[in-house]
Amino acid sequence: MSDTSRRKLLAVTGASVAAGTVGLAIGPAEAAEARRSGTSARESVVAYVHDHRSNEVRLMVGEREIVVHDRDLATRILNAAGGQ
């Protein structure tokens, strides 16, 4: 299984749980060249990694919470938090 196919997103709204699975279009090799999609957030975003041993990243944007299961993204955030 590739990193790309492991990536899943779960969107949670304030009023109800609206779950969906979305595959990201890019892999780690392309991360440095990532381009914004047409639906990318246009406002402040807070990213939250609750458990450094998991691959879960929670994104707070507007009145939504997006739960991303992405080992590569979690790893890059943890590395950045560690100064790398």
Place this chain on the structure above:
Amino acid sequence: MSSHREAPEMAKDPVADSTDVYAFVSPDRPNTVTLIANYIPFQAPDGGPNFYEFGDDVAYDIHISNKGKGEADLTYRFLFHTKVRDDKTFLYNTGPINNIGDATWNRPQFYSVIRLKGGKAKTLAQHLPCPPVNIGPRSTPNYPHLAAQAVHTIGPRKVFAGQRADAFHVDLGSVFDLGTLRPFEHLHLIPSADAVGRNSLQAFNVHSIVLQVPISEVTRSGRRATDPSKPGSVIGVWSSASRRKSRMYDRSEGKYVGHGPWQQVSRLGNPLFNEVITPMALKDMWNSHSPKNDATFAKYVNHPELARLLPVLYPGVFPHLAAYHKSRADLNAILLTGIPSGVVPGFQNFTGTVESDMLRLNLAIPPASSPNSLGLIGGDAAGFPNGRRIGDDVVAIELRAVAGVTIPLVDPSFTPDAAAGVLTDGTTDTNGGTTATFPFLGNPGGGYQTEPGTTSVA
């Protein structure tokens, strides 16, 4: 109390702290129901220069359940925003505020009312002005006039949001000194001379949201309730407050900025439920739950800690209660399911078997012409635990219920101890006094008029 600072984390967040909720058939318009949610406890009226106000970063909700599942079938949401008219002054007001639109009020607050139903949100009103707080005779010279200007009509509804006198009363200093009730202190494990109760909420204000809506708007059928025996005549009511799930301090704005969905941090149905039923370690978690999940907490209702403490704190006074070890089906009905038909003649407020902490109001029972502050246990079916009126003495009612006066309703073999029927903390509402018409809660005490520790009302 009844839910002022009742949970450890919530005690640090007063702007989102639900303190009381009331629900009653309106005595001034009996085809409507009045719903009141109070927040922000222990407001000293002279607490300037930054006086109390609703949180712009809090969602304040009043929920209605009418399908018997402990879920919100209808929610009224109130979202606030403040404005600073003159950013060159430190003053809350730059002169007398004679009308709520006066430019001399430097920090006016406004709100929207949103109805959430069936997964859809409908904005009922926007930019409704609150009144200022009651500052004093020079700044708010005619406070009743200002408060009256803040009563708004939205179609068939009335709404008010602003500062009011706290009508709840309890002797906190006594109750939390090892369960002392001043009128009965000579009977306490550590005795002293009996004394009169002291209202710990004396002279304090709260912020109130008062909403009056047609009964037909809150019933499942969409019709006015007329038959008290019908299950559809009963609604469940509770309030809550929610904050955004993430808060970041934005230095450029000098304040916290919220991100993410609303997360409930406070709720309140029956008075004192989270205060004296839920263990301290679970209180903040309880606050984040929906009533539909309250079966988890039923064991604390069925075997309440306070019922075990009373015989210990008052030796020899509660022998029957001390010997009673059965599950408290009476409290379970009062607090978690409603009282089914056949328990109290001619009365029911049963909402089904889903255990959920809500005020339960039978809307087909008309307002009492001579209300009894002891509500149902005083023979007045229009009062608590049938909803809750402002004048209901819920401390005395719940003390007596926990002490066993309601056990015979479900277990006729039990005889309550003599003391159970007279328990009280000895307090009364010593604040602004209630009004006979909307918004029912009295005008808040004024800052200038306040002598700390005393009652003072403009």
